[in-house]
Amino acid sequence: MKIVQISDIHLHSGMIVGNDPAALFLACMNHVKAHHGDADAIVLTGDLTHLGDETSYLRLHEFLKSYPLTVNLMIGNHDKRDVFQSVFSQVPRDDDGFVQYSFNSAGFRCICLDTVETGSHSGHMCPARHAWLNNELDKARFDDMPVLLFMHHHPVAVGVWSADVVGLKEPEVFEETLQANRDVIRHLFFGHCHYTVSGSFCGIPFSAPRSISHPCWPEFTGKWAMGIGPLAPSYSIALINNNSVVIHSIEFLAESEIVYIPAGEETSRRPPS
Numbered sequence: 001m002k003i004v005q006i007s008d009i010h011l012h013s014g015m016i017v018g019n020d021p022a023a024l025f026l027a028c029m030n031h032v033k034a035h036h037g038d039a040d041a042i043v044l045t046g047d048l049t050h051l052g053d054e055t056s057y058l059r060l061h062e063f064l065k066s067y068p069l070t071v072n073l074m075i076g077n078h079d080k081r082d083v084f085q086s087v088f089s090q091v092p093r094d095d096d097g098f099v100q101y102s103f104n105s106a107g108f109r110c111i112c113l114d115t116v117e118t119g120s121h122s123g124h125m126c127p128a129r130h131a132w133l134n135n136e137l138d139k140a141r142f143d144d145m146p147v148l149l150f151m152h153h154h155p156v157a158v159g160v161w162s163a164d165v166v167g168l169k170e171p172e173v174f175e176e177t178l179q180a181n182r183d184v185i186r187h188l189f190f191g192h193c194h195y196t197v198s199g200s201f202c203g204i205p206f207s208a209p210r211s212i213s214h215p216c217w218p219e220f221t222g223k224w225a226m227g228i229g230p231l232a233p234s235y236s237i238a239l240i241n242n243n244s245v246v247i248h249s250i251e252f253l254a255e256s257e258i259v260y261i262p263a264g265e266e267t268s269r270r271p272p273s
Contacts, residue, residue: 001106003148003238004032004042007191008211010078011060012050017228021050021213022059024233024253028212031252033069036237040106042069045191046076046116046152048084050213057087074112075099076152076192077121077166081114096128102136108186108240109145111136115153115168123153123168123192130173137181146186148240153192154208156201161222163193178202187238187245193218194226196234196249207247209236 009025010016032042049056064071073091075084081099085091092101098114113133115123125133140147155168155175168174178185179202188206194216198207210216210233217227232251239246 001041001108001238001240002036002039003105003110003189003240004036004039005045005150005189005191005207005209005236005238006032006042006212007045007152007209007235008047008076008194008213009044010047010050010211010213011056012213013055016050017214019214024212026063028233028235028252029063029067031250031255032235033067037069039069039237041072041103041110043072043110043112043150043189044074045150045189046074047078047191047211048073048075050078052078052080052083054083054087057084061087072103072110072112073099074150074152075114075116077116077123079116081116081118094128094132096132098129098132100129100132102140104145106240107145108148109136109140109143110148110150111140113149113151115151120169121166123151123155123166125168125170125173130177134177137177137184141181141184145184147181147184148187148189148238149185150189152190154190154197154206155188156199156206158193158197158218160193160218160220162219162224162226165224167192175202178204186240189236189238195231198247205245207236207238209249210234 010021100114102111117124153168157164194211212233215231219227234249234251237248
């Protein structure tokens with residue numbers, strides 16, 4: 001199974017810290033189309049827009065109408081749920097109106113969780129969403145399907161204060177669910193941090209890609225600051241089978257600069273020590 005994860009595209013009519021988010025998103029999606037048209041699923045894990053404005057959602061909708069691959073959309077803290085739903089009415093919602101749903105792909109159950117709270121940049125898991133997630137996990141277990149869980153906010157502290165202060169605010173509740181479902185959840189995907197990060201939480205591996213719009217530097221000194229610099233945006237490719245999950249970070253803007261050396265010649269091209 002191959003999954004493409006793209007996150008934090010922040011579509012906007014203008015520039016963001018010197019970057020054009022619309023142009024970067026277009027370059028990313030064209031790269032996916034050219035190189036990973038065989039993907040079983042493509043998931044955009046939130047912050048589809050920068051301001052949650054209708055114009056940006058309409059622009060995204062127009063692009064996806066002509067895009068040849070199916071893209072699964074999720075919302076993040078920069079999105080506005082009501083405006084998103086007015087443009088993307090076809091994206092499933094649960095009975096409480098949250099933009100969360102499940103779909104099957106290549107023998108896996110993909111669960112997309114809504115962690116957005118209006119007016120907050122932090123992630124939240126209210127009782128209704130917690131109950132919905134537990135119900136979806138129970139159904140996956142009953143159907144004997146391993147789960148790939150997607151969310152926008154990171155549910156575990158990543159060690160960067162400026163990110164962790166806006167992470168998931170109810171980690172204990174979420175942790176209980178993970179602990180009870182370690183046998184069914186194969187991998188956890190999230191975004192929000194804007195930099196690549198991977199590890200495990202409750203024994204479940206996780207990963208996140210850089211932002212497409214403005215990748216960030218992980219600042220470990222405790223500064224309330226977002227580190228911006230010459231960092232390449234990237235998306236993730238997940239290669240999954242019954243025994244393994246392998247995550248690749250694809251810096252798609254570098255494609256034209258790649259030089260291919262025939263196998264066996266790399267040692268002869270190294271400079272002398």
